[in-house]
């Protein structure tokens with residue numbers, strides 16, 4: 010239906026994570042195009058997008074080659090029933106397999122939430138069929154502060170109170186433990202002792218729950234949206250040992266940390282620790298198409314083999330899983346990531362960014378901690394350095410609004426932990442250069458200057 014261009018646009022859009030009452034009467038603010046690390050609004054103002062969309066546009070905006078691949082695939086085979094096989098889908102599965110340090114099979118879906126739901130179901134069915142335990146293992150252990158998605162199972166695994174209020178109870182069988190959080194660890198513990206203590210708590214939790222009831226542990230190698238929590242070096246290897254000791258499947262959620270974000274191709278590579286199942290989305294096709302993937306080790310895949318007609322196969326289908334356009338674009342996006350060594354750029358520019366933060370705002374009393382790996386970075390805001398009390402809500406939102414006015418989009422751990430949404434998150438496209446890193450630092454410094462004490 011044609012709309013008169015002079016009439017005001019009705020706005021029926023229900024936006025995520027948005028308090029709509031505050032928008033009443035405000036005209037819609039449209040973003041209309043994007044290039045590199047910048048998005049541009051309808052008035053022609055450009056914004057440096059330090060969140061890469063939502064942690065996903067790793068190769069940057071405006072890559073014509075990705076649009077070309079999508080167009081060619083749409084013209085040739087725009088969709089296929091996923092129980093049949095499209096060539097780009099099979100090719101992309103093989104590419105992912107080649108990049109990982111273990112042999113496995115790839116199940117495609119359309120988002121990170123679905124990728125994690127899929128991992129939980131695979132883990133449970135694997136235990137049922139592998140015959141290693143007399144009891145049905147169904148519990149999933151995850152960590153406070155982590156985000157694993159918005160569907161009921163992935164939300165149940167999520168350890169962020171504010172994302173769940175009003176939507177619980179979720180499905181039973183989800184248990185949480187504390188993650189390493191060096192900035193807020195007990196001051197008497199060394200970093201290594203803190204890592205050991207958190208791993209010990211995980212082991213105790215498995216024992217207390219009854220190890221024969223625990224199907225899987227899921228964790229992001231680095232908690233991302235929950236505040237960029239980087240574990241001590243001993244933590245993930247200890248988690249691996251513990252999962253092996255109790256026969257628990259270890260799932261790494263690399264929806265954010267996959268494909269170069271942390272300065273290596275996958276987050277777990279920093280600690281030389283392999284999972285049994287790994288999940289991807291977001292940067293998998295660099296945000297150009299919706300896609301998720303769950304890769305299970307071959308031993309797990311093998312437990313699904315059986316005779317035709319029995320029920321040992323994976324009885325799930327995702328209408329948009331393995332979408333030929335999404336996988337064709339994903340293949341190209343991964344090729345670009347590798348060819349341009351975007352992980353290397355993330356490493357170098359990330360280090361520069363943290364160095365600049367340290368020298369420009371490190372002494373500010375509202376800056377509690379500056380941390381990150383590659384281009385996954387955070388500035389933890391506090392009332393003052395001594396108390397470490399999280400900075401008040403008005404201070405955090407005021408800083409972000411100030412930066413937005415000045416053309417820099419900043420993120421934070423919004424609606425995560427009640428009273429603790431005080432962490433700025435900086436996760437830009439992996440093509441970021443030093444000049445744009447300086448702009449981010451300037452915007453945060455100016456925003457800090459605008460906080461009323």
Ligand SMILES: Cc1ncc(COP(=O)(O)O)c(C=O)c1O
Nearest residue numbers: 120121122156157158264265290
């Ligand atoms: C670590 C992690 N896992 C899973 C998800 C869920 O992904 P999606 O929003 O594509 O469902 C997210 C989304 O932010 C995430 O950050």
